[in-house]
Amino acid sequence: MREPGRCHLDPLGNLHICQGVSLGNVFETPLKEICARYDADAHPICGPLLAGGPAALVTEYNLPHEAAYADACHLCYESRRALRGRFPQILKPEQMYGDENL
Numbered sequence: 001m002r003e004p005g006r007c008h009l010d011p012l013g014n015l016h017i018c019q020g021v022s023l024g025n026v027f028e029t030p031l032k033e034i035c036a037r038y039d040a041d042a043h044p045i046c047g048p049l050l051a052g053g054p055a056a057l058v059t060e061y062n063l064p065h066e067a068a069y070a071d072a073c074h075l076c077y078e079s080r081r082a083l084r085g086r087f088p089q090i091l092k093p094e095q096m097y098g099d100e101n102l
């Protein structure tokens with residue numbers, strides 16, 4: 001995540017570092033510029049993930065949570081769903097999350 005070896009491009013132009021975590025949109029910003037300005041530690045989602053995994057999203061943003069999750073990615077996904085309204089330009093597109101939190 002700090003120096004990603006690959007990202008995924010969806011049909012809408014979103015460049016995903018992980019599914020539903022967009023670093024930018026190549027239809028709006030050149031890929032070279034998206035890559036150049038990416039700062040993993042300062043990124044509002046990647047920064048906490050690097051610092052403490054998905055649990056750090058919960059503590060950083062004081063999110064409600066369950067006692068247990070299927071795995072780390074399950075907690076990450078649920079935390080990101082809860083944060084979509086706060087970071088709509090990062091946590092997208094809605095097809096990755098459903099639209100119940102919009």
Ligand code: SF4
Pocket residue numbers: 018019049054072073074076077
């Ligand atoms: S914890 Fe899982 S879902 Fe979250 S960014 Fe990492 S790989 Fe992706």
